[in-house]
Amino acid sequence: MSSSPSRFLDSGSKHHSYCRKQKSLGVLCSNFVSLYDRDGVELVGLDYAARQLGVERRRIYDIVNVMESVGVLARKAKNKYSWIGFSGIPKALKELKEEALRAISGSDGPCEKEVLEDEDDDSEGQNHDDGDEKFSKLDNASSSGNHICKARSATDNRKEKSLGLLTRNFVKLFLTSDVDTISLDEAARLLLGDISDxxxxxxxxxxxxxxLYDIANVLSSMSLIEKIQVEARKPAFRWLGTEGKPKTDTVSKKPGKAQMRSDDLKECNLTAQKQLITKSGYVFGPFCPAGMTKMDGDVEGKGERSTQDWESLACSLRPQYHNQALNELFTHYMEAWKSWYSELAQGSYNL
DNA sequence: CGGTCCCGCCACGAG
DNA sequence: CTCGTGGCGGGACCG
Known part of the structure; x- marks a missing residue:
């Protein structure tokens, strides 16, 4: 494997115009959603998604895990998930809540009466800085029927630290308490295995x-939570939950800002739907730059250098729409373009 | 300078 | 062994 050598070594040129923001899980999640949240779609291929969104596989796992925890996706098989859509959220949320309540009351020991409805009562003014126990324990209830906490084998010890589980517990935090706002470190404190030491x-x-930051970004991009700034420091997250309830939510109340469910996106995905397939079986994105026919056998070789130029160029010329939807739309195409060009430059879909 | 959190190494389990 | 997953934390980025 002589790949590493002079592949991308190039000169340490400035990757200026690199926008970290554009690479965030939140943006990625938005793109992911706009790519799949359309009728007809029901299967999600990890490889396909990664390629379309122009990110590495690893990142797809991140968003997919948290999305699955909220019921938007369901693991189908290796490399494949089935798209449930936002309509699956209410159900998943209800199950999570029941699960949480069960865990709280089902603790071993009848003398466990930790009321979950934290009564913030009405004592304004003095609040104990240690008043943490207001969300009760709700630690993850493992599938171990008995109280034999011996199964701490490294096997599922790894599992209980999963992003998915963390996400579920994070959501439960909101579902089991009447407060709709939780500060970051408050959540962190509660979600830790507050054991000892x-x-x-x-x-x-x-x-x-x-x-937690990762989860919050994904969740907020799905409008399940919103990040807010309460005090000068300490950010917090407000639970938005299922807006409109399981009822017919044709109208989205919530005068929130980033309500991007619009026809613009619909149009976008319609276009994305029709992709061209080369003889080699490779599936291209929504479009191809004009004057450039599909790639043939060769192409291999040069071209990788200019990739940087294109990216930086596009990034610097990036228009800033005031309209959220338009902005999303543009970003979508940007990613599609970069993905396509990147693929072309590397000229390898076939190791 | 401290809060955010992207990137990707590498462990783990299945085939 | 290879491959699909995804923990984990170094350190780049940003306000």
Whole structure:
């Protein structure tokens, strides 16, 4: 494998105009949704998604895991998920809530009466800084029927730290309490296995928080939560939940800002629907730059250098729409373009 | 400078 | 072994 050598070594040119924001999980999630949230779609291929969105596989796993936890997706098989859509959220949420309530009351020991309805009562003014126990415990109830907590084998020990589980517990936090706003570190504190020993928990906490950021980004891009700034520091997340309830939510109340469900996106995906397939079986994105026919056998070789130029050019010329929907739309095409060009430059879909 | 959080190494389990 | 997953945390980015 002599791939690493001079592949992308190139000169340490400035990758200026690199926008970290455009690479966030939130944006990626939005693109993911706009790519699949259309009628007719029901199968989600991880490879396909990764290619279309112009990101590496690893990132797809991130958003897919949290989306599955909320019922938007369902694991079908290796490399394949089935698209449920936003309509699947209410159901998943209800199940999560029941699961959470069951875990709380079902703890071993009848003398466990941790009321979940935190009564913030009416004591304004003085609040204990340690008043954490307001969301009760609700630790993940493993599938272990008994209280034999011996199965701490490294096997599922890995599982219980999964993004998916963290997501579910995070959501449960909102579902089991009447408060609709939770600060980040408050959530982090509650979601930790508050076992003991604070020493190694520091780093553990930090790691958890990082995951929490990931989850929050995805969740907020789906409008399930909203990030808000309460105090000067400490950001917090407000639960928006299922707007419109399981009822017929033809109209989206919630005068929220980023309500991008619009015809613009619909148009966008219609276009994305029709892709061209080359003889080699490769599926191209929504479009191809004019004057450039599909790639043939060769192409291989040069071209990778100019990729940077195109990207930086596009990034610097990026128009800033005030309209959220338009912005999303543009971003979508941008990604599609970059994905396509990148593929062309590398000229390899066939190792 | 500290809050965010992207990137991708590499462990783990299945085939 | 290869391959699909996805924990995990270094450190780049941003306000």
């Amino acid at each position: 604070l020493s190694n928990m520091r780093s553990y906490n930090a790691a958890k928080v990082r995951r």
